[in-house]
Amino acid sequence: TSKKKERESALHDMNTKCTVCGLTKDQLNTKGIDFKDHSDEEHSIWSYIHLFYYLDKMHRSHKKNLKKHISAVQYEVYEKYKKNDISFFPDGASISWNRANEMMNKF
Numbered sequence: 001t002s003k004k005k006e007r008e009s010a011l012h013d014m015n016t017k018c019t020v021c022g023l024t025k026d027q028l029n030t031k032g033i034d035f036k037d038h039s040d041e042e043h044s045i046w047s048y049i050h051l052f053y054y055l056d057k058m059h060r061s062h063k064k065n066l067k068k069h070i071s072a073v074q075y076e077v078y079e080k081y082k083k084n085d086i087s088f089f090p091d092g093a094s095i096s097w098n099r100a101n102e103m104m105n106k107f
Helices: 002-016 025-030 035-042 045-061 072-082 095-106
Strands: none
Touching: 002 025, 025 035, 035 095, 045 072
């Protein structure tokens, strides 16, 4: 059925594509970056979920003075998050990806 194919496709993506940056397992492997480490540590979706939870919690506690209680970067992310703007997610990039590219460009 259609639902089954959608679920299989979603499972395939979860196992072969970073949810945060969109880099594929194959792309990462070509740079010597382990996909599991990348997905579990560098771009853990749980870290983002915790961040959104924290920002929502801070907003509920400090509605009028939120800017005073979180960093400027956190405030900018929260403002985008409220508008469903995902431009703060790293698209096709990560620290390890950028480092690997820099190292390859040196040679």
